[in-house]
Amino acid sequence: MADQLIIGGHRFTSRFILGSGKFSLEIVEAVVENGGAEMVTLALRRANLGGEENILDYIPKQITLLPNTSGARTAEEAVKIARLAREINCGNFIKVEVIRDSKYLFPDNYETIKATEILAGEGFIVMPYMYPDLNVARDLVSAGAAAVMPLASPIGSNKGLSTRDFIEILVNEITVPIIVDAGIGRPSQACEAMEMGVDAIMCNTAVATAKNVPLMARAFGQAIESGRNAYLAGLGRVLTEAGEASSPLTGFLED
Amino acid sequence: MRVNGKEVSLDNNQSLMQFLVANQFDVATLAVARNGEIVPKANYDTVILCEADSLEVVRFVGGG
Numbered sequence: 608m609a610d611q612l613i614i615g616g617h618r619f620t621s622r623f624i625l626g627s628g629k630f631s632l633e634i635v636e637a638v639v640e641n642g643g644a645e646m647v648t649l650a651l652r653r654a655n656l657g658g659e660e661n662i663l664d665y666i667p668k669q670i671t672l673l674p675n676t677s678g679a680r681t682a683e684e685a686v687k688i689a690r691l692a693r694e695i696n697c698g699n700f701i702k703v704e705v706i707r708d709s710k711y712l713f714p715d716n717y718e719t720i721k722a723t724e725i726l727a728g729e730g731f732i733v734m735p736y737m738y739p740d741l742n743v744a745r746d747l748v749s750a751g752a753a754a755v756m757p758l759a760s761p762i763g764s765n766k767g768l769s770t771r772d773f774i775e776i777l778v779n780e781i782t783v784p785i786i787v788d789a790g791i792g793r794p795s796q797a798c799e800a801m802e803m804g805v806d807a808i809m810c811n812t813a814v815a816t817a818k819n820v821p822l823m824a825r826a827f828g829q830a831i832e833s834g835r836n837a838y839l840a841g842l843g844r845v846l847t848e849a850g851e852a853s854s855p856l857t858g859f860l861e862d
Numbered sequence: 863m864r865v866n867g868k869e870v871s872l873d874n875n876q877s878l879m880q881f882l883v884a885n886q887f888d889v890a891t892l893a894v895a896r897n898g899e900i901v902p903k904a905n906y907d908t909v910i911l912c913e914a915d916s917l918e919v920v921r922f923v924g925g926g
Contacts, residue, residue, distance in 0.1 A: 626926025627926070628923075628926045629926075632924075651893075652920060656866075656887075661888060662924055677926075694894075696890075762926065789926075811925075811926030812926065
């Protein structure tokens with residue numbers, strides 16, 4: 608059976624979850640298709656009076672939509688946004704994002720746990736965005752999270768895997784899918800995270816701020832697939848004290 | 863009536879659906895909270911708005 612990502616009983620072939628922020632609408636479809644993403648994140652905001660274009664018209668119909676609760680500063684606000692998002696009738700997935708730090712945009716882990724428990728109880732497939740803390744990850748799983756989404760570095764920073772060691776601990780200890788989300792800046796960083804055994808990558812700014820946006824989406828898709836294959840293949844051992852020749856050191860042309 | 867924080871005019875006995883359509887909202891792609899309570903889509907035709915109401919009308923946008 609093909610290697611699939613399973614979240615809340617839903618199966619995905621792609622391990623690339625794409626954030627749709629910072630793109631012009633016209634480019635969204637190209638980005639989704641080049642990246643091979645099967646899940647796309649959206650935010651919920653006030654609609655403007657009098658006909659405006661809608662992002663849903665630019666996302667291919669077979670894509671799974673993942674609304675987020677961005678804007679929420681508390682569990683209560685996150686729950687309200689989630690319930691509103693579900694009213695738009697695009698499925699039960701919700702990314703819980705509760706942020707009250709406006710400088711680094713770090714998630715409030717404890718409000719996230721509260722929101723996760725409420726929403727999981729209401730039948731949402733909850734994917735909480737979190738600061739990588741093992742105790743919090745365990746609490747999120749107990750609260751009914753279908754996956755956990757630890758940050759690599761601050762949202763929008765392109766800084767990379769600053770929290771590498773702590774994500775690795777989650778990989779070793781947490782049984783639900785681990786999706787690294789926020790701060791990944793290069794395909795190589797996404798690949799590295801996948802090599803560690805992370806289950807999927809969520810990425811937005813690194814693609815949206817590239818010089819050639821669809822091509823960068825493709826680079827990320829390839830990197831994520833490559834990292835996953837490397838993980839499944841099993842990385843070779845590392846020698847720290849010496850080298851080892853690839854061919855025998857005998858049988859040269861001249862003695 | 864307030865919609866998304868702004869005062870708007872309201873016809874007498876206008877249902878939520880009529881108001882949304884008259885103001886060119888694409889009903890299928892949005893959600894509405896009226897006075898803090900989410901209005902189920904099935905009720906858009908039967909909820910009659912009044913001047914004291916405060917609506918939040920939301921839709922999806924790009925986000926990460």
